[in-house]
Amino acid sequence: MEQTLDNNWLQYWRPIAEIGILSVAIYYTLDFFRGTRGWPIVLAFLGLLIALLLCIGLNLKVLESLLSYFFGLSAFAALIIFQPELRRLLAGLGNLTFFGSLLEQRENIEVVIQAVDRLSDSKIGALIAIEQSTHLQDVVESGIPIDCEATPEMIETIFFPNNAIHDGGIIIKEDRILSAACIFPLTRRQDISKTIGTRHRAAIGMSEESDSLVIIVSEETGAISTAHKGKLSQVITLKKLRGTLNSIFVTPFRNRSFPNLVKSLITRNKKTNSKTKPASI
Template sequence: MPFSNYFEDFTVLDYLSNTLDILLVWFVIYKLLMVIRGTKAVQLVKGIFVIVVARSLSGLFGLDTLSWLMEQALTWGFLAVIIIFQPEVRRALEQLGRGRLFSRNVVQEDKEQRELIDALMEAVSYMAKRRIGALISIEKETGMNEYIETGIPLNSTVTSQLLINIFIPNTPLHDGAVIIQKNQIAAAACYLPLSESPFISKELGTRHRAAIGVSEVTDSITIIVSEETGAVSIAKNGDLFRGLSSEDFEKLLSHELLKEQTESSNRWSWRGRRSDG
């Protein structure tokens, strides 16, 4: 068929259907990126991008061996992804089965998160006044199963009474971290990775170093109650925010855990409360 006649055979309906097709593909890609955002799969996407670029360049410059290696990586990579990221794939399929992959019940989630914040507020306030040391890490998008497996499984509803009981000194579960996963206490007495940053103040102990350490490798929010001073701190993204008042503590948790946040002048600012070391 002549090239000039190719476009003549296209109708307005064809253009609309093609445009809709492209928009839907981009929408699906966008939603999938939102699902993996903040997870280890983000690094995988970067790796795949590097392999694709290397494959294209090797073919362009005639690097046959490198081209063959990249081709094998792409061919078998799909199977490797399923095996390595089996938990994330299963979670995405479960959300799809419940109709939650592309939509969420924000109101219900905010209600559950509000209950979590209230329980944390009450427990932390009680422990801070009595200088009971505590370490509580809240999982967000990046999975924390490898740290949960180091502790004692609980799978319990989050209540202030249970959190306080766990951290009472000289009890079996008080030494270590509590990890909250999907609004439940997944495990207690968990071991978190210690930060090796040389910029951490020498006056900070193991709890603070562990909180900073886990915040460097995950997007979790970790709460620390100092056993020496009763001061409340929070670690996130490798930063430590020390000496938080009750009001600041609540604002910070609300900003991070609630889905719906109004844009206002008094909205919490991480940068404004950052404490070095």
């Protein structure tokens, strides 16, 4: 009786486990290749796979044989085409650590803190959005692509007065500046004081439409403000800014699940790939 129950339990959970593992593997594989030069090939490969499954389901023997042949060739070709990406992925398996992720986040935070400190002291206006889970592709495309390493010097240079790209905001993702001179959406709230300037309204609007943290530096006073989830916090200290950044970007790592750790590996490999691209301003 117990053996029968065990067999039934295995028959019930085995397909669920297989589907779950395959779903996670497919999702992170697609996420790894998205945005790389091989992404169109991945889409074509998926299209071929879907067509093959349809032929099998409809019992189209001739098309099934042809597509099976091309699918086999495509799988072999993919190993050659994606050799650099696969090599980085496998190499990163030995380097991914939970504490490494924490250290990287703290380093990224210090870069922002130093940049904001310099901009505040010099009374240089700035608008900085730090991307989280909500992709800001539309806003990135509204500006000038940069895709360079985020450093205090680079951020200060971008916002320096009379610089061709100092107007608008910048988008930072992890340790990269994706774009500058971006147009942030303005908030439409009527309950905001009329003394709040355009830069602060843009920060609020951005934080309303995404989960990004937006940092504002006033060019009149050098005062530092933040906007997150539609809430504006004005005239904050560097200590409070560091605490806000830590609470948003560092604390979640302490409760990070295994799938998210795998995603860190994928993101790290993407960063390694993007760092090989020349920066242009």
